[in-house]
Amino acid sequence: MNGEPLTILLVEDNSDHAELIIRNMEDFQVANTINHVKDGQAALDYLYGRGKYADRKLFPMPHLMLLDLRLPKVDGLDVLKEVKTSEALRAVPVVILTTSDAEKDMAMAYEYHANSYVTKPVNFVDFSRLLKDLGFYWLAWNSHPW
Amino acid sequence: MNHEVPILLVVDDRPDNLYVIEQVMGEYLPACTVYTAPNAETALRLAIEHHPDGILSDIQMPGTDGIQLCRQLKAHPETSHIPVVLMTAHKSEVNLRVEALDAGADDFIAKPIDNVELAARLKVMFRIKQAHDKLDLANLQLEEKVAERTFELQEKIKQLEQSEEGLRTRESELIRMNSELERFAYTVSHDLKSPIITIKGFTGSLEKDLLSGNYQRMAEDLKRVSDAADKMVDLLRDLLELSTIGRAINTPEPEDMNLLVDDVLAQLAGPLKNSNLTVEVQTGLPKVLCDRRRMAEVLQNLVENAINYIGDQTEPRIEIGVRQEAGENIFFVQDNGIGIDKKYHQLIFGLFNKLDANSQGTGVGLALVKRIIEVHGGRVWVESEGVGMGSRFCFTIKEAPQ
Numbered sequence: 408m409n410g411e412p413l414t415i416l417l418v419e420d421n422s423d424h425a426e427l428i429i430r431n432m433e434d435f436q437v438a439n440t441i442n443h444v445k446d447g448q449a450a451l452d453y454l455y456g457r458g459k460y461a462d463r464k465l466f467p468m469p470h471l472m473l474l475d476l477r478l479p480k481v482d483g484l485d486v487l488k489e490v491k492t493s494e495a496l497r498a499v500p501v502v503i504l505t506t507s508d509a510e511k512d513m514a515m516a517y518e519y520h521a522n523s524y525v526t527k528p529v530n531f532v533d534f535s536r537l538l539k540d541l542g543f544y545w546l547a548w549n550s551h552p553w
Numbered sequence: 554m555n556h557e558v559p560i561l562l563v564v565d566d567r568p569d570n571l572y573v574i575e576q577v578m579g580e581y582l583p584a585c586t587v588y589t590a591p592n593a594e595t596a597l598r599l600a601i602e603h604h605p606d607g608i609l610s611d612i613q614m615p616g617t618d619g620i621q622l623c624r625q626l627k628a629h630p631e632t633s634h635i636p637v638v639l640m641t642a643h644k645s646e647v648n649l650r651v652e653a654l655d656a657g658a659d660d661f662i663a664k665p666i667d668n669v670e671l672a673a674r675l676k677v678m679f680r681i682k683q684a685h686d687k688l689d690l691a692n693l694q695l696e697e698k699v700a701e702r703t704f705e706l707q708e709k710i711k712q713l714e715q716s717e718e719g720l721r722t723r724e725s726e727l728i729r730m731n732s733e734l735e736r737f738a739y740t741v742s743h744d745l746k747s748p749i750i751t752i753k754g755f756t757g758s759l760e761k762d763l764l765s766g767n768y769q770r771m772a773e774d775l776k777r778v779s780d781a782a783d784k785m786v787d788l789l790r791d792l793l794e795l796s797t798i799g800r801a802i803n804t805p806e807p808e809d810m811n812l813l814v815d816d817v818l819a820q821l822a823g824p825l826k827n828s829n830l831t832v833e834v835q836t837g838l839p840k841v842l843c844d845r846r847r848m849a850e851v852l853q854n855l856v857e858n859a860i861n862y863i864g865d866q867t868e869p870r871i872e873i874g875v876r877q878e879a880g881e882n883i884f885f886v887q888d889n890g891i892g893i894d895k896k897y898h899q900l901i902f903g904l905f906n907k908l909d910a911n912s913q914g915t916g917v918g919l920a921l922v923k924r925i926i927e928v929h930g931g932r933v934w935v936e937s938e939g940v941g942m943g944s945r946f947c948f949t950i951k952e953a954p955q
Contacts, residue, residue, distance in 0.1 A: 423751040423777050430758065477743060506746045509739055527750050531757020534750070 412439040416469035418450040437542025447481025471545040476505040491520040564596040564610035581672030593617035627657035740905040748781035791917035803844040807953030810838035817852040835874030840953035854918040859888035887945040
């Protein structure tokens with residue numbers, strides 16, 4: 408709310424879904440930057456500022472991380488576990504955004520301290536509405552530590 | 554031993570005594586067979602031969618006397634159970650009686666013999682012997698029964714142990730199958746739902762764009778919708794394929810590998826030409842024992858894989874051949890494509906596992922290959938030095954008998 412640039416880290420291996428998410432987020436202009444990575448390893452590299460993500464100006468700490476669960480290389484739940492056990496990262500709000508409505512996945516996600524668990528709606532209107540709500544809540548209403 | 558008619562063996566060195574006793578028996582115990590022996594040696598032999606129900610013996614005999622005979626009878630396993638009554642002339646000789654009892658004698662009868670008393674005593678002896686025999690027989694039967702039951706129980710325990718073992722195996726198999734099924738249902742629901750979200754999402758977006766007159770990205774979005782639908786079709790086809798594999802195959806027949814490879818390559822002529830691939834096939838590949846249709850699927854999946862992951866290679870090449878290792882034929886499909894990091898060499902054969910979510914495949918192909926090869930009793934693995942180094946998929950399969 409104070410005009411600082413707001414960043415979302417989107418971890419999504421399905422490029423179509425990523426496009427839909429980014430398109431909706433952009434339509435509602437909830438964030439200044441949406442950085443998209445396609446697997447769990449890249450997500451961790453980004454968060455730790457490793458390798459090609461070393462420049463924090465280009466790749467700032469996200470104010471919201473949208474995390475898919477089934478990811479290549481490092482699984483979404485493992486990314487979540489790592490983030491929430493890391494002192495440097497645990498304040499990053501992590502919203503699990505997944506196709507899975509399996510109870511086991513949800514239970515595990517909360518066990519690893521996900522901030523929220525959301526199943527991607529099949530209906531486009533709901534999908535758009537969800538992203539708008541998510542964006543406004545986590546970026547506009549929610550206070551973040553950086 | 555248990556005779557219908559009691560048998561008595563009378564031992565005396567004096568024939569007139571034997572005669573008298575026989576008379577007495579005839580009169581008082583007519584239902585009794587009587588054997589006579591003039592000395593201990595004959596007595597022992599007859600005792601072993603006829604198993605009498607009682608032995609009546611004189612003590613004083615030339616050679617082996619009655620007490621010695623008694624001792625021998627009691628020491629012999631065939632005769633030890635036969636009651637022995639000794640006839641003594643010396644009613645007053647306590648020492649002799651003690652000695653006789655020591656030798657195992659069961660009773661005495663004093664001479665001169667009272668016929669009635671003799672008959673009565675022998676009757677008692679027979680009765681006791683008969684009771685004894687019955688008891689022995691019952692014991693024997695009991696022991697037999699116990700042995701029989703023990704054997705039956707042991708058999709039952711063995712059977713139980715076997716069926717328990719079978720149950721345990723079955724149980725772990727069921728657990729494995731159940732978790733596979735769970736994973737299967739989970740992945741199928743996820744992988745089928747995913748393209749639906751894409752289709753619904755982009756049709757929604759298209760609708761919006763249509764209303765606002767924003768036509769520039771419509772063609773691209775339509776393609777995404779169409780591709781997502783194709784993906785569903787592919788996935789459904791692969792799932793159907795996988796479900797028909799199960800655990801059984803048609804009876805393996807000898808097949809010419811070269812002919813099989815040629816067939817598969819002919820089927821893939823289109824995609825091979827599109828990707829500008831050269832395929833080199835080793836000649837004289839060994840004949841193998843396989844279900845032809847399934848083996849064709851294996852080859853097709855491996856070649857398709859090579860096409861899909863060839864990357865931006867300027868001279869894309871596939872090589873199909875065989876090498877010998879430890880006396881075993883190892884078939885391979887080798888490409889010079891993007892290669893696979895060592896840490897994913899196991900993972901890629903898992904059902905629905907894909908290293909690149911945006912790649913063409915459904916994540917079923919290599920799982921299918923693995924299942925087919927394993928059902929054939931072979932092994933499959935990948936050799937790749939890493940990313941950018943190409944991949945070599947290897948498998949073993951039984952050679953056809955010459």
